[in-house]
Amino acid sequence: MDLRTDLALEQREINGEKADENGIECREYTNKFAKVTKIEITNENGEKKLKRKKGRYITVELDSMSEAASYLKECAAIIAEELRQLLPKDGLILIAGLGNDQITPDALGPKCASYIFSTRHIGKELQKSIGLDNLRPVARIIPGVLGQNGIETGEILAGIVKQVSPAALITVDALASRRLSRLGCTVQLCNTGISPGSGVGNARAEISKETVGVPVISIGVPTVVDAITLACDLVGEEAKSKMEKSGEKMMVTPREIDLLIEHASKLIAAAINTTLQPHMQPDELMALVM
């Protein structure tokens, strides 16, 4: 039976956490606010075991969403440092906020993108006049979803990437986890791109360097759990057989999903803005997401 998850970290947990498996390398560190786990898939065996493409998967587990909200600057800094290592040092960065803004648990990407500080259109003179020199060029887009647009998100992004030629594309999207306790307070960064909608059993065309032509860094936060997976996790192994028979198939989300999305989208936006504008002051950066 498949326990549904979008987190490489959880796939490894499900497999039994054998980090020394051929093709999977894993390191962790813990600090005051977070546990950071870095998984690298290095060959086909690792790909098969973790059901993911070769590449780096970094998971930042914050203590809780409310803690992350109280220590926004500190938590954003931890994510920012990991993101920095995945991005090219210079050049335009395009951020795409993926998902459906009409479905609260799927609105993480659009909401996060609304807090991104776009700078590509701000000329050098205007930058000086507002006291912000040395801004890195940043653009953002909220593309919508296939069902609304009639166009695959990957097609939209490929078209825009050709037009503006960013050094890299960052996607932000809502994910599925196997645990309620991870919703809203775990962040996965990876350098292998994304299949939007895969988290809710609605897989779309992949968005990756192969399909859009530039490196794709994807950032995701789990906001939903498959109901069966949830039950399985609460109940334990022996229950799996029963549930396999159940036809029920539904993604669930916490009652407090509105607040969760608000907090998590600010956290990710603060982390992205922090990474991309190292010359700005922390307070200026936090004000952008207020």
Next chain:
Amino acid sequence: MDLRTDLALEQREINGEKADENGIECREYTNKFAKVTKIEITNENGEKKLKRKKGRYITVELDSMSEAASYLKECAAIIAEELRQLLPKDGLILIAGLGNDQITPDALGPKCASYIFSTRHIGKELQKSIGLDNLRPVARIIPGVLGQNGIETGEILAGIVKQVSPAALITVDALASRRLSRLGCTVQLCNTGISPGSGVGNARAEISKETVGVPVISIGVPTVVDAITLACDLVGEEAKSKMEKSGEKMMVTPREIDLLIEHASKLIAAAINTTLQPHMQPDELMALVM
């Protein structure tokens, strides 16, 4: 172990559906769109068994939310007929949409109230000029919640009831169910009032004839499930012991909660408008919730 539910119907299911228990009377009927179960608690034994006050509890189970949305007029008519039997024949009816409009799964009441056709302020002459004679007087209020207002919802309603003297108060609120499959497509009506927030473990002062001075008819639709109850229902009896130990306590809701709230609030509003304005045409009534 307590399986958490706001539905008298589910409490009876949990007890083992002994409808002939002393103090509990139960009748059902089924039609094309719905199964209607009428439970009457007639004495203290019934109160103890069903953990509810003496009174009538009518549950309308629609086939599914999407079915209800497609057959809005027909489904609203079924609920309207049941509601009609609980209400006084004449006089002002006050509708209160309970809950927090900033929390999507709790926004059923406020959203429903926004579709109610308030008529108390429309003079007879204006009624004639817009071609709507014989309107029954209707008022509505969206009181907010204690955490926002610093005032118990029951206090607000008691104050307004004294001021406008309705023949009855209808409350509309989101409930908790034990089954995901009931969310958004089951409607409970009862004539015993309500404790707002009880559905999410946050019980507030009772709103009932005793506290506000007029009959209180409460209408509720389940929009959340307790995560443990959900697991229990998916897994079965033998899992209960394990889960009792788990500290995890969280209400969950489907990923499609925005649509569920939209549909369910229109359905309840259509039912209330239909009950209260028997002289209006079905198409006019449906247009009010578009």
Next chain:
Amino acid sequence: MDLRTDLALEQREINGEKADENGIECREYTNKFAKVTKIEITNENGEKKLKRKKGRYITVELDSMSEAASYLKECAAIIAEELRQLLPKDGLILIAGLGNDQITPDALGPKCASYIFSTRHIGKELQKSIGLDNLRPVARIIPGVLGQNGIETGEILAGIVKQVSPAALITVDALASRRLSRLGCTVQLCNTGISPGSGVGNARAEISKETVGVPVISIGVPTVVDAITLACDLVGEEAKSKMEKSGEKMMVTPREIDLLIEHASKLIAAAINTTLQPHMQPDELMALVM
């Protein structure tokens, strides 16, 4: 011809600013951020000339809305100091956010109320545990409008006031001004109550000590201008005759009304919170409206 305005200050301007008129007393002061004008109507002659009831009308004119947003704490402090002088020193304060939250230029009151720090329900022990001692009891309500509720706003407030017995009621509402330049950056406080909707030619039952039984302090910010009044102000006296003939009657508002409402509602809420919680730190107070 009547130039439409809800500001006592503008009525005085229109009359020709004869401050020494019998029954009208006027003082002003100016500081870095604002010009404050205090008009007191002391007898019937003053009432007739300024078309308002006896009482105090304080107008705070900020340099501009964007300035007020940048110096939120300083501007809120100026308004807070004036408000303090109008309020009883102790006891529960009830704040009512008047207006229709579905009409952007009318949403000032509801939006402002959403930023009010309600404390009436927070017990002494909880106050200590969150590090906030000595909180003054505060409650708030967003009553909606007659057209939605079928109940006069004054009736709703009278009912709630009887229930919770505040020492005073503060109403917050959107007003009409004669000048575009005042929209969003002028604040009027008065101790004579309010007729909601009067600003848009839709006068409702008065809300005042006479009707609700406790002192009513009303705070208003102009958000609309009558189109004819606007033309008149831009063009000058000689145009009045022409316009009197025009049947056109429409209230207009700036294109940037969404931002204006957001800023002004935060400003007023920050002023109210500052007045009512003198033991809280300025940064804590500002965080409440972020």
Next chain:
Amino acid sequence: MDLRTDLALEQREINGEKADENGIECREYTNKFAKVTKIEITNENGEKKLKRKKGRYITVELDSMSEAASYLKECAAIIAEELRQLLPKDGLILIAGLGNDQITPDALGPKCASYIFSTRHIGKELQKSIGLDNLRPVARIIPGVLGQNGIETGEILAGIVKQVSPAALITVDALASRRLSRLGCTVQLCNTGISPGSGVGNARAEISKETVGVPVISIGVPTVVDAITLACDLVGEEAKSKMEKSGEKMMVTPREIDLLIEHASKLIAAAINTTLQPHMQPDELMALVM
């Protein structure tokens, strides 16, 4: 002095309605619900006089917004018939909803696009299974604005057009008029493309066949008036000299702008859906915008 307008019709009015001017051809017809004026600019003299590029400008003036809302189907059909004549008979149509969805008077385009029936992704088999054969392929996009994205809207659309190769692009945008009475109930269609933001003095890169490579049909509805232009129109010619001196420069919009945008965006969406899906029933088409 320049009276600010985005309507070719109004520019002609301002010029004195000399329809027989060299290079300007004009025809009109009136029916029960609308007056339709077709202006064709045929040479450089016409371009200079009407300050617009060669091409066709069709203006549909509805009696009033509330009338248009009551007769949505009829009014949409009038606009649909004019739109049909501007579009290629076959092939994919891409609709772009231009403007800033955070600014109510500018949200016409995004809101309208949200009601467009996208079909490009619905396979033939799925079409049959839902009883909708012969759907014309339609896609839509809500690109956002330069200030949010850091990317010119024209660049985004050029990129997407290259990717999906539509037969034509339809843009929907909010315009500026010189008359309050036209807001929300006048529709301009033209086959010359658009400069987004030009209506509010914030001109952006042109979107036209020259810049995106396919025919661009633009549909616009005025939602704002320049305050000076408004005064001028209310007061008359002799006031112009005075107003030229005034520095005041502000776009205004009616107090009821939320309702205006809601109605107008449904009207335009209904017209577009009607044009593009001639095999669907009128009731099915209207249900798409409910």
